[in-house]
Each structure stands twice: as C-alpha cells, then as structure tokens.
Amino acid sequence: MKRTILAAMFAAATLFLAACAQPGGNPIGQAQQEANRQTVLAFYEKGLNQKDADAALQYVGNRYVQHNPTAADGPEGFRKFVTFLREKFPKSRSDIKRSFVDGDYVVLHVHVVREPGTRGNAIVDIFKLENGKIVEHWDVNQPVPETAANRNGMF
DSSP: OHHHHHHHHHHHHHHHHHHHTSGGGOOOOHHHHHHHHHHHHHHHIIIIISOOHHHHHTTEEEEEEEOSTTSOSHHHHHHHHHHHHHHHOTTOEEEEEEEEEETTEEEEEEEEESSTTSOOEEEEEEEEEETTEEEEEEEEEEEOOSSOSSSSOOO
C-alpha cells in the first residue's frame, strides 16, 4: 500500500514538474499562444502593410504602452505612426520572416522595405498581450548593409 501511495505521489510530482518546465514556465496553453500569434500577425498586416490604423487597433487592449522612444503611447500614437507611413512611405512593405511565441509575448523577425528597390531594415518587434489583446510594444531596428562579413544573411 505504501509503495502505491509513494508511486502515485512521485507520478503527480513528475507531472507537476514537467508542466512547470514548459518553455518560459508559462501556464498559457498552446491554443492561446497560437491565438496571440495570430492577433499580432493580423495587427501587423492591417497596420503596417495595409496602413489601416483603425483596423489594426481592434487587436489592441485598453492600453498600448510604447517602448520605442520615438513613438507615442496609446492608440493616437499608433495612428500618428501609420499616418506617417501612409504619407512618407506609401509603398512600404513589412515581410515577416519568423514569429516566436512565449506565453503572452510574441516576437517577430521582419524585413521592412520602406522604399521599393532599397535593402531595407531588419526589425525585431516584441509584443506583450493581455487577455488576447496587444498592450505593449518594443522594437529593435537595424539597416540591412550593402556588404557583410559573412554569407549568412540577416533573414
């Protein structure tokens, strides 16, 4: 009897530890993580490629904290950025090369070409979601150089 109880306790502890050892130790399930990815992809397509701020903002929560020091917080800050893109770079295109999800965070690796025929920039965008809505954004931006010290490419 003691062995059965000990075996059951060991099995329960093993299952608990395995659940905690998921990437990031995050309790959010795969279905919610994939929903978070799709939310960010739709936001990006509507806002940055179609340049439709209102359509993109349906994916934003009741707050939108911007960590890019050149962009303002909130929906109005995002609208200003989309207006800037539409006016200055109407043919800009953001090509998402990779996306990664860890719980409430979605990371995109993007090739942005603001003017056709240019090399563009490599961008990493990080989004935080709460209750399935985007609430924070960080980004890192690097020009694609003419020459590189290796043949690996940036994408």
